[in-house]
Amino acid sequence: MAGYGRPVVGPLSFTVDSGEVVGLWGANGTGKSTVLNAIGRGARVFGGFVRRASGLTLAYQEQHPVRLPVMPLTGRDIMRAAGAEHCEAPPALAAISDGRIDALSGGQYQLLCVWAALGSAMDLVLLDEPTNNLDPPTEALLIEILAAERGRRAVLLVSHERRFLDAACSRVLTVKAWQGSK
């Protein structure tokens, strides 16, 4: 059970193995993001436990990436900040890597941030609604990128788009709202 002032999700039990791309699916308000937050030490665990492998490192891409009104950084600067500068970006991102990020569209910026999380050398990548603002071709590109992650390291992603999860993940778990809230 996890939440903030009170539990909002659970009880639920699952494991994520290295090399797996696991999706968390559920309706709005069921606490999918809270599960990621609990794993990322941002939400309180009221009952049970979150056991992380020894020395586990995490990359965490939030549902709404930080966007400042004026941001004098390029895509490469963002990649460098995330520790992903040595990772070769897909062509769609390489084309926009040298421009200022405040000139990018919402979808381009979302893809850049997701790629920055995936490009870092972290053991577990947490992605919260990575398809936000993405058009269908970019969503298809993201599915390809995530498919390439299978067998490499663990990815846990949250989405309310079931079709996307089915296409991108090796396993999809359904999250139900916390029973105690009823």
Next chain:
Amino acid sequence: MMESMTALVFDPLFRVPFITGLLLAAVLPLLGTLLMLREEWLAALGLAHLAAASALLGLAAGAPAVIGGAAGALVGGGAKTALGARGNAAYGFMILVGWAAMLLVAANTAIGDSLGRAMIDGQLYFAAPVDLNAALILTILSAALLPWLSGKLLRARFFPRFEQANKLPAWRWHLCLDLLAAAGMAVGTATLGLMGAFALVFVPAWLAFRLAPGWRWTLFIAALVGVGGYLIAFILALFLDQPFGPVLVAVLVIVAAAIAAVPRLFAVQHRTVGPRPQPSSVLTARDRV
């Protein structure tokens, strides 16, 4: 005229003040970019007020302005981190506390009034070796810490969950910037004046954020504008026999306004000279054909 100007600028009497100001003109804009990245540019003004108030208290007790100012600003910066007060509200309170304290100290000490005025005007031309040493230490610390700090703060800004998820001590780099900014504003306020130091933190960073094509260029442009503005102000203030602080602020604001206006001028010209757009529908809504 040129000869007399050159003689003034290269007068050995002004060597210590010139180098002290030059170091600050390069370092303060860099600190300003990091404060602007955290959307805490008001920090500079808050810390400057605290530094000015504590510098006056120090002077009343016989300590150099740079020492007294540093003590107050460092306590303010450290307290802000310790209390977890992020954002401009904390600096708003610093401004109010510093302003009230500065004027009360000035009103209640024998030499406070004239020293308070000097703190506001900026007394660069009276900078002593102690001020130069403080500026040198600040420059060395900044050169050593900023490359490391910049990466950490960029990551903390754009990937705020990263540190928490990996149990990293983010407070260390936030405190590090708070203390560097406090030290910078203390040394800056004691030599360049309250508003002069604030202008060097705020204006070059503001301009660089709008013009730079990337982060490294942001740092470069900020330092360039700071140093360029300082050199112009140093010559003008000496030659026109004006207080340095207000001249520096005026130069930086004029430079910023002029540079910021250039893209707009081009945009206006482009619109006037370019082909007139053909009339076309901007929106069509139709419910049946």
